[in-house]
Amino acid sequence: MRSLFGAVGLAFAWASSAIAQAPPPAPSAHTSYSGASATFDGAGKRGEWTSQARDYANTRYSPLNQINAGNVATLKIAWTFSDGTQYGHEGAPLVVGDTMYLVTPYPNIAYALDLTKPSPSIKWSFQPNPSPTAIGKACCDAVLRGWAYADGKLIYNLLDAHTVAVDAQTGKELWRAKMDDVDKGVTMTMSAFAADGKVFVGNSGGEMGVNGWLAALDIGTGKELWRAHAVGPDKDVLIGQGFNPFYPWMKGKDLGVTTWPADMWHTGAGSSWGFISYDPEQKLVFYGTSNPGPRVPAQRPGDNLWTSAMFARDPATGQAKWAYQFTPHDQWDYDGINEAVLLDMPIDGKMQKTLVHFDRNTYAYTIDRTNGEVLVAKNFAYQNWSTGFDMKTGRPIVDPALEPKPGVKLDRVCPPDIGQKDWEPPAFSPNTGLLYVGVFNICMGLTDHEVSYIPGTPYDGMEMQRFSVDGKDGNWGGFIAWDPAHGKKVWEIPEKFMVMSGAIATAGDLVFYGTTDGWFRAADAWTGKILWSQKLGSGVIGQPITYTGPDGRQYVAVATGVGGAAMVQKSRAGFPPRGNTLYVFSLNGDAIQAPESPSSGSTAPATATPQ
């Protein structure tokens, strides 16, 4: 990358300190815990970060190693950028070429930042002005979990149930598609995902009695190519001849209708608001579905397919190849929307094409991604709702004492509705063979109330109090390393507050994550030893990235701005205020500097910034 200096260096005055060149650690004597590997298909260039997960397999692994265990202690803030919004910031910025793209939570403003200039330098901004009605329809804050870059376009979801495409060069709107009706409680908070020449988007509103779906849109025009519902008859769910789930109890006609009381499936939710992954070899996309509606299980006897489940679909047609329901008849709002990380690994001596999924129900699943068979299902944190897992049927065994009944208080159900891991995505390192996961350590007191469906209001009924697994002064979070082949936790960093940020892993054998009380940390990927920490201006629920700037330096970036489900901690002492700022770090805080004389004109004025 140093050769770039000659090309672009003339335009700038460089920081005087040289890039720290501590050599990466020698190849480790360690061997991978699991032997797992990933293809990293769909990643951009080595120094880029062009999708939320960086690659189709959802690894969030970067091959950069300029920042490594030997020098990470000198990491300092290089620059910051306030995006002017207050709702929880859950997305990752993207870096494509010499531009960083950042999208905010509601009102979903998009920014392009020119990385060749002293940062932050706004190249353009775009305000889509979604309807404010959507704020009050979003269950868990007016968030957005990022966006997609494809074919020179940035494509993202607006909270008011539209999808919009913006020209990456100019910031001009190219198309906008109305996907659903916000007045009925449908919002869109997931990151759009681009693969196979299409963009995939889904809806939110599992607490609002929506009818859940995932849709594929044409990248060029926004035209809807197909839409697959999670509830309803097979024709709506796009289940046909090619559908072959592994377990017999998921085989049969129109199970999305027959596993519900009459007509209840219409408002049965199964929305899609997590991350999507793609296997280009098998031509399958993988994604999860939300809890059933209403959240009160007594009102909907049955397995409630295909909620709290995962689908493998043909991206060309949307037709399902297999599905697997994690929590049949989900009684605690555990959802199934958490991501699938696509890894190949030996299990019991046999190489398997797998997906790894950390469910909110607290089982970590390693699943054969060709057919939906559960190969490993082990708890990655504390839970008490399930007494075990039946590997023959693929069903968790439920403790009947913890099944809610309307009007009867359950004092302690673990995890609570938001799981011991919510949507926050893990990272995978091919060096260690481990996954790195932000987790919770919490339970709930729960009283169910029967509810009626009133369009645009919560179809919910769960009255909850959340608290630490370990009592009044106990920790609420942690960060763990997980061996997916053996279903074992390798190490854990306990945290006082929930860890709800994404994680990244790097070739420098580092992992990065943030806490909801605002610590951003780097840890040794092998041992979990914390090598660097910095307290930031708000809590971190964003997803970190790392990239190489036009100056050849490796940077690490993360957005702060607490919100979302982390607000269940808002009455705890030490919980930070809201406020969204992007922080960018480098060794010694070195960055492209402004010329000594501001009159030289190399810093062009920014285009009009939003109010």
Added chain:
Amino acid sequence: MKLARLILGGILIAAIAAGVTGWILASQNAYSHLMGAGYDSTSTMLPLGDVAGQSASTPPADVANPASSDPNAVAEGHKLFISMNCAGCHGYDAKGGMGPDLTDTYWRYGGTPTQIYQSIASGRPKGMPSWGKKLPARSIWQLTAYIQSLGGSFPANAYQAAVQGDLADKGQNKGASDQQ
């Protein structure tokens, strides 16, 4: 979607018609009484939305809750707060969630009884549905009575001072909670 499953069944539809008429009659009686009791007839006039009807759309904003004389109003309002899914947004303890805390003296649109009534009846821009066509006025006043009972509302005659900063001078502003 299935009307049969909606709690807003025929009973309520019938009640709305009765309620609108009832509101006009009841409120006109109430106002004549209140004005006679010395309320400033030049105080701000407040349209109460669809339910109030055109002829009665501008009663004084500082009118007391007509339901305050009903001993069951708070209990009935609490039942409605749960059955109309208000609790789903504002919390079973009304301390906020998807929607704002209703107990903390921080009001975006005012915290006197008529202002609370208007927020419920007309809806508000950040997702608060409009209930004026779905619930009779009596029910909305009962909901208002329940919210008043939580301690975070303002007295009827505080309308002119219902801007948050003014109330801080009276020691009523206990600090705004986090607004989702």
